[in-house]
């Protein structure tokens with residue numbers, strides 16, 4: 001299956017590209033910086049340069065031609081301020097979902113975040129509040145679309161090696177952390193499990209093997 005990954009040079013995205021390439025899927029990483037093309041290719045994926053804060057839904061729909069699934073793995077990142085939380089964490093997700101509808105690519109896995117789905121607590125740092133607000137708006141947009149979406153809300157991300165064991169369930173899951181490598185493995189498994197569509201799932205490290213956890217959802 002051809003899988004287009006928004007934010008193709010992100011840490012989770014690069015891990016996912018390796019997993020998909022390793023099992024014979026065709027991954028395509030959308031990157032905004034041409035200097036990132038070589039890294040994406042080294043991960044076994046095709047790289048396409050597209051700035052998701054500048055592209056139109058029409059442009060992106062063309063890039064989705066022939067795809068079987070879209071993964072939203074982009075994010076404005078830790079160094080960014082309030083405006084880019086909106087333009088990337090909300091805006092780029094809405095753009096990808098709109099493009100997926102136009103291109104009739106039904107399967108869409110969105111990386112959201114634990115904390116989304118509720119208003120930020122009063123007194124929360126303004127950048128964190130903007131992030132959670134943006135993620136919540138991106139989720140709401142996706143749920144309203146005629147797509148086979150799955151929303152995945154990981155807890156705090158680490159760069160530790162994969163453990164292969166997770167806790168994956170409908171909210172609320174107690175707060176916790178999870179290696180990005182395990183998140184990538186969960187996304188690869190979700191793509192294989194269309195019965196997980198129309199579900200919002202929270203994810204932390206846990207005791208259940210990835211394949212078992214994903215199978216038990218859908």
Ligand SMILES: NC(=O)c1ccc[n+]([C@@H]2O[C@H](COP(=O)([O-])OP(=O)(O)OC[C@H]3O[C@@H](n4cnc5c(N)ncnc54)[C@H](OP(=O)(O)O)[C@@H]3O)[C@@H](O)[C@H]2O)c1
Nearest residue numbers: 007009010011012032051052053074075077113155156157
């Ligand atoms: N950090 C946490 O603890 C945590 C917890 C839960 C969920 N999450 C979410 O998990 C997701 C993936 O995390 P990660 O650590 O893998 O992310 P990451 O390494 O920060 O990657 C995000 C990618 O998005 C790309 N991007 C930013 N703006 C873009 C644009 N305009 N057009 C195209 N691509 C753009 C970045 O490219 P550039 O390098 O060019 O900027 C980067 O490659 C994010 O949505 C994040 O919010 C994070």
